[in-house]
Amino acid sequence: MSRSRRILAAAVLCTSTAVQSQHNEPADQQRGELLYEGGLPLNGQLRGHSQALPAAAVRCINCHEPSRRPVPGGDADAALAGAGARFAPPLDQPSLTRFHARRGGPSTRYDEATFCRAMRTSVDPGEVLLRKAMPQYAVDDDDCRALWRFLSQRPAAKGNPP
Numbered sequence: 001m002s003r004s005r006r007i008l009a010a011a012v013l014c015t016s017t018a019v020q021s022q023h024n025e026p027a028d029q030q031r032g033e034l035l036y037e038g039g040l041p042l043n044g045q046l047r048g049h050s051q052a053l054p055a056a057a058v059r060c061i062n063c064h065e066p067s068r069r070p071v072p073g074g075d076a077d078a079a080l081a082g083a084g085a086r087f088a089p090p091l092d093q094p095s096l097t098r099f100h101a102r103r104g105g106p107s108t109r110y111d112e113a114t115f116c117r118a119m120r121t122s123v124d125p126g127e128v129l130l131r132k133a134m135p136q137y138a139v140d141d142d143d144c145r146a147l148w149r150f151l152s153q154r155p156a157a158k159g160n161p162p
């Protein structure tokens, strides 16, 4: 192959890879939703413990959703009114990507890198350590990106503070 042909081939390859990764975005979001809800397993443990918790115990929805979720077709307001306090903060586009002060630290927002760091090491973007109740996850880059793409674009659920 001549030099110019090789350059052309490389350019075509780069363009198609870029297009492909754009097309992967909806697939990533779907995968992220499955991971969030526990349809796909994750590996997590409590900070300072070496033993993995059962997959069912580390589903994000266990802690990050109100204990009573609205029933499809039911009265969402009534269901949320009875939900009481949730155990952990909501995870959605406004809560993760808008600047606000977290747990007494500086005003911060997440991006993919700081989100994945928090998942793995419990350190938030303001360098504040998350409470121990939030598990630490041995999550690979693909799963973490999928979770981030789903959560960072997820509209705030009704009843969540903006």
Ligand code: HEC
Residues within 6 Å of the ligand: 035, 036, 042, 057, 058, 059, 060, 061, 062, 063, 064, 087, 088, 089, 091, 095, 096, 102, 103, 115, 118, 124, 129, 130, 131, 132, 133, 134, 135, 137, 147
């Ligand atoms: C056993 C309960 C529990 C589970 C399961 C859990 N979390 Fe959490 N998570 C928490 C608690 C509690 C906090 C708040 C910690 C704090 O304020 O220090 C938290 C905080 C967070 C934060 C920081 C939010 C912020 O605004 O700074 C992120 C991000 C997060 N969790 C993501 C996840 C994801 C993604 C999953 C699933 C893969 C998950 N969590 C599963 C309990 C849980």
